[in-house]
Amino acid sequence: VPSVRIAPSILSADFARLGEEIRAIDEAGADWIHVDVMDGHFVPNLTIGPMVVKALRPHTTKTFDVHLMISPVDAFLDAFAQAGADIITFHPEAGPHSHRTVQHIKSLGKKAGVSLNPGTPAKMLDYLIDEVDLVLIMSVNPGFGGQSFIESQLRKIEAVRKMIDKSGREIALEVDGGIDATTAPRAIAAGADVLVAGTATFRGGPSAYAANIAGLRGS
Numbered sequence: 536v537p538s539v540r541i542a543p544s545i546l547s548a549d550f551a552r553l554g555e556e557i558r559a560i561d562e563a564g565a566d567w568i569h570v571d572v573m574d575g576h577f578v579p580n581l582t583i584g585p586m587v588v589k590a591l592r593p594h595t596t597k598t599f600d601v602h603l604m605i606s607p608v609d610a611f612l613d614a615f616a617q618a619g620a621d622i623i624t625f626h627p628e629a630g631p632h633s634h635r636t637v638q639h640i641k642s643l644g645k646k647a648g649v650s651l652n653p654g655t656p657a658k659m660l661d662y663l664i665d666e667v668d669l670v671l672i673m674s675v676n677p678g679f680g681g682q683s684f685i686e687s688q689l690r691k692i693e694a695v696r697k698m699i700d701k702s703g704r705e706i707a708l709e710v711d712g713g714i715d716a717t718t719a720p721r722a723i724a725a726g727a728d729v730l731v732a733g734t735a736t737f738r739g740g741p742s743a744y745a746a747n748i749a750g751l752r753g754s
């Protein structure tokens with residue numbers, strides 16, 4: 536496994552100062568910027584849309600890892616691509632045409648990711664794994680930051696790691712929810728190579744971000 540990448544979730548940032556927050560986590564060593572998009576329908580919360588992604592784009596050159604928790608998703612893909620998303624991840628549970636959605640994202644010249652909720656089996660990836668650039672395993676039920684890591688998802692990470700290795704393709708394996716200095720090494724041991732962390736990145740304010748990110752890397 537190559538060295539782990541850390542993707543702070545800006546859901547836990549100060550929304551009144553998002554541009555500054557993004558510059559701070561960039562300087563503190565974030566690899567990707569994880570943007571949680573929620574619609575109050577697929578998940579029980581509302582967050583941000585393409586206009587905010589576009590406004591944030593000039594504040595960093597790091598990869599924008601956009602996690603769409605919305606249904607339906609297809610009508611918004613072009614807008615997020617134009618706004619500056621680099622990776623666009625969606626939930627196959629949110630609509631019947633996940634294969635089409637992957638092709639649509641790739642046709643926009645973006646990396647395509649699929650995310651599985653805690654109750655969704657790894658098997659859902661059988662006919663998508665050879666098409667995607669990233670798999671995102673949810674280790675909490677999506678909708679809110681600050682929830683506890685669901686242990687059973689370690690087995691799913693292991694199963695998906697096997698699928699990825701078997702595919703022989705370069706596919707990132709990302710884990711999202713309840714990641715902190717205790718759960719991070721367990722997710723990595725199970726096969727994850729990208730860790731999303733909201734609460735654990737932003738706690739303590741800007742002066743703590745570099746140490747928080749280093750702690751997630753285990754350094």
Ligand code: DX5
Nearest residue numbers: 677678680681712713733734
């Ligand atoms: C959950 C979001 C996560 C969340 C993670 O719905 O997709 O990205 O912000 O937050 P923490 O790290 O606080 O569990």
Ligand code: ZN
Nearest residue numbers: 571602711731
């Ligand atoms: Zn997320």
